[in-house]
Amino acid sequence: MSRADGRASNELRPVTMAMGYSKYAEGSCLIETGDTVVICTASVLPEVPRFMVGGQRGWVTAEYGMLPRAGSERTSRARIQTSGRTAEIQRLVGRSLRAVTDLDALGERTITLDCDVLQADGGTRSASVTGAYVALVEALKRLQGDGVFAKLPVFDAVAAVSVGVVSGEPVLDLNYAEDSMASVDMNVVMTAAGKFVEVQGTAEGMPFSRERLGELLALAEEGIKQLLTSQRRSLEEIGA
Numbered sequence: 349m350s351r352a353d354g355r356a357s358n359e360l361r362p363v364t365m366a367m368g369y370s371k372y373a374e375g376s377c378l379i380e381t382g383d384t385v386v387i388c389t390a391s392v393l394p395e396v397p398r399f400m401v402g403g404q405r406g407w408v409t410a411e412y413g414m415l416p417r418a419g420s421e422r423t424s425r426a427r428i429q430t431s432g433r434t435a436e437i438q439r440l441v442g443r444s445l446r447a448v449t450d451l452d453a454l455g456e457r458t459i460t461l462d463c464d465v466l467q468a469d470g471g472t473r474s475a476s477v478t479g480a481y482v483a484l485v486e487a488l489k490r491l492q493g494d495g496v497f498a499k500l501p502v503f504d505a506v507a508a509v510s511v512g513v514v515s516g517e518p519v520l521d522l523n524y525a526e527d528s529m530a531s532v533d534m535n536v537v538m539t540a541a542g543k544f545v546e547v548q549g550t551a552e553g554m555p556f557s558r559e560r561l562g563e564l565l566a567l568a569e570e571g572i573k574q575l576l577t578s579q580r581r582s583l584e585e586i587g588a
Contacts, residue, residue, distance in 0.1 A: 351526070358567060362380075367586070384465075393459075396456045405452050409442045415465060437472075444508065445480060508535060513560065531552050533549070534568070
């Protein structure tokens with residue numbers, strides 16, 4: 349299949365992850381995947397949600413938002429009510445990071461990952477998961493340096509990518525134009541150990557087969573391995 353940007357069907361868009369982007373946050377990562385740009389910041393608070401008070405465990409959560417002109421048309425700022433899509437992505441990012449974090453080791457602390465989309469061209473939720481992990485580890489590394497714990501409290505790395513079927517062919521890392529015409533759209537979150545955190549897949553037209561599902565998951569795994577390598581390279585800067 350010939351893609352508009354010249355990529356092969358199994359090729360990621362160019363990816364960069366810049367750590368320490370925010371002056372004040374305990375951890376931060378500016379992630380760019382093609383024309384999608386997301387800044388992820390990690391903030392550490394010495395408290396937990398009310399339902400966790402006294403349990404001696406920590407919590408990791410996330411918030412997600414898009415700047416009004418992140419896309420081709422302006423969207424209104426969220427005031428009070430969070431849209432269903434925003435809430436879904438926030439829960440996805442939070443679940444993905446909790447899956448690889450030792451909450452018992454955190455003590456009664458909350459780490460909030462804010463994922464703010466500066467520019468959107470498809471794959472904002474997968475970029476948020478991938479960049480938020482880097483920001484989280486930077487924040488945990490800072491806590492480790494302060495003597496909060498001896499060992500970095502993460503079990504594994506985690507990253508996410510989109511896959512889909514466009515013009516009858518499985519493709520990796522869809523941009524907005526491809527996503528809007530895909531007959532199957534899927535987001536996959538996976539750890540470095542090859543375990544799935546989440547698989548979100550939808551047929552926009554005809555249902556897809558188990559064989560096609562296997563092809564898409566294999567394609568996603570190939571892309572996530574590359575993203576995990578990019579994460580490791582970024583985190584080497586702080587010895588994580």
